[in-house]
Amino acid sequence: MLTQQRFSDYDIVHNGGRGALMYDFRNFMMENIGLNARSAGMIVIYDLILRICASYSSTF
């Protein structure tokens, strides 16, 4: 009975794969109250993505 309960509690995963969505939510909430949401590390990553996109689009 207890074992059944233990497993059934975790049968359904509600937020799987929503990490990026929740990170965006975090950043929106922080910026909304005037705090800097993105660390330097993340700015580098976003900058890299933008550079790749710009480079890709400029080849056409």
Added chain:
Amino acid sequence: MKITFSTYSSQGRGQSFQQEIDALKSYFGEEEIEINALKMETLTLEEQVKLASESSIFVTASGGGSVTGIFLPPGSSLFVYYDDVGGLAGGRKTGTPAMLDFDLLNNLSYIRVHWLPLFRGRSHHRTSPNVTSAFIHLVEHELKLVREYNSNNN
């Protein structure tokens, strides 16, 4: 590196975390870590969010107070202490783990989440030497990962 303890985050599940704080203070040097132990309800919303966003490790009891952990910076760690026998079904105690907000916190892919039992249903205690030693080594390991993450991304 900042370690934040959210103390007494709820009436039933809240903890002082005094044993863990004392253990960390005696193991790490003051120049190595900065420990903040605060009752979050005494801070403003902005202060709570800012504090979490500057922490390398955020320690809290499971429940509503642990949701402040979503404001941790990428690459940091959230330690959630849960009642290992506090589960309820239909308002009745089941003796199962009460890992509240498990689905939310475990899917915050930008941080690492560790679930630590309060050992309420066991013969040994959370503050026994072995458990305290495991906690210190977990903190040490997480600080190493945070340091590596920061050096790779800054």
